[in-house]
Amino acid sequence: MIRIVEVGPRDGLQNEKTILGTEEKFRFIELLVGAGLRSIEVTSFVKAPAIPQMADAVELYTQVSRALPETVAFPCLVPNLKGYETARSLGVREIAVFTATSDTFTKKNINATIDESFLRISEVAEVAKRDGVRVRGYVSTAFGCPYEGAVDLKKVISVTKRLFDLGVYEVSVGDTIGVAVPAQVRATIRALKSEFPIGQLAMHFHDTRGLAPTNIYVSLEEEITTFDASAGGLGGCPYAKGATGNVATEDVCYLLSSQGLETGIDIKKLAEASRFILSKLHRQTDSKFLRAFFNTGIV
Ligand code: HMG
Ligand code: MG
Numbered sequence: 359m360i361r362i363v364e365v366g367p368r369d370g371l372q373n374e375k376t377i378l379g380t381e382e383k384f385r386f387i388e389l390l391v392g393a394g395l396r397s398i399e400v401t402s403f404v405k406a407p408a409i410p411q412m413a414d415a416v417e418l419y420t421q422v423s424r425a426l427p428e429t430v431a432f433p434c435l436v437p438n439l440k441g442y443e444t445a446r447s448l449g450v451r452e453i454a455v456f457t458a459t460s461d462t463f464t465k466k467n468i469n470a471t472i473d474e475s476f477l478r479i480s481e482v483a484e485v486a487k488r489d490g491v492r493v494r495g496y497v498s499t500a501f502g503c504p505y506e507g508a509v510d511l512k513k514v515i516s517v518t519k520r521l522f523d524l525g526v527y528e529v530s531v532g533d534t535i536g537v538a539v540p541a542q543v544r545a546t547i548r549a550l551k552s553e554f555p556i557g558q559l560a561m562h563f564h565d566t567r568g569l570a571p572t573n574i575y576v577s578l579e580e581e582i583t584t585f586d587a588s589a590g591g592l593g594g595c596p597y598a599k600g601a602t603g604n605v606a607t608e609d610v611c612y613l614l615s616s617q618g619l620e621t622g623i624d625i626k627k628l629a630e631a632s633r634f635i636l637s638k639l640h641r642q643t644d645s646k647f648l649r650a651f652f653n654t655g656i657v
Pocket of ligand 1: 404406442456562564594595596597
């Protein structure tokens with residue numbers, strides 16, 4: 359069984375200029391649950407001017423937690439203690455903290471160096487542990503930075519270690535701008551799995567240059583079993599120059615099922631969730647699977 363962390367409602371929407379209503383976002387999440395997704399990143403508790411699409415985080419999470427099944431995990435992104443306190447006041451049971459391998463990127467993204475981001479994360483991790491809230495960690499720019507270029511693998515390892523040392527249950531290794539190539543992915547995972555349990559590593563590919571599915575295939579060969587993906591292939595970080603969508607959940611599901619690997623996801627229902635949100639955004643999909651499915655109805 360392969361675990362998919364659906365990041366569509368958060369990463370997928372955070373860079374979209376059309377601001378959606380809370381009801382529309384809720385319906386999208388409801389459709390994702392109906393399609394079988396069991397871990398759905400709902401929103402982020404960040405500064406509204408930084409990410410205007412997430413300004414309704416409180417209302418959205420409140421609706422989700424009231425109406426949707428407790429058996430589904432609904433993690434939320436949190437950049438600092440202020441975000442954590444808001445999340446906690448709503449009863450959020452899982453959060454995601456984030457940093458990167460590049461000081462230039464973290465400065466642009468969260469107005470902090472990597473070291474400063476760890477001061478914030480350690481404060482958050484401490485109270486989360488006390489409160490019994492699960493914490494997931496992201497390492498952005500693990501395969502290349504839009505401002506600093508190539509990334510030293512040692513830096514990926516050291517940032518990952520710092521996250522695990524703070525008690526995160528899993529680290530998601532992010533190709534923020536979609537520059538990773540298969541040999542690099544293999545080398546990175548081999549280096550990471552020589553230091554950390556493979557079952558606690560996830561991969562987060564953006565599909566900017568079309569190699570995300572190939573990178574996932576290589577990750578599978580290297581025994582990764584958790585992947586982040588976004589319905590319809592939406593996504594991108596507004597503070598990462600040139601970032602485009604996450605790998606589409608549909609493309610990942612199609613690849614995995616071709617390999618005989620189960621995800622528990624109904625790809626036709628998932629396509630309907632994507633159709634819904636794409637229509638609200640007045641957007642076409644970048645997912646090759648989804649385009650073909652919309653045109654032909656063939657899975
Ligand atoms: P800052 O301006 O340095 O914060 O922003 P500050 O502490 O100086 O506070 C300034 C104001 O923001 C204050 O309000 C604070 O209360 C408020 P004022 O007194 O001026 O009215 N504030 C907040 N408000 C709401 N929620 C909060 C919060 N914190 C402070 N949590 C900050 C620093 C981190 C807040 C800001 O830069 C920010 O929100 N950044 C978010 C960036 C973001 O969400 N980026 C996208 C997600 S990361 C990503 O996409 C990568 C990933 O997908 C993996 C990959 O692909 O690699 C995860
Ligand atoms: Mg991302």
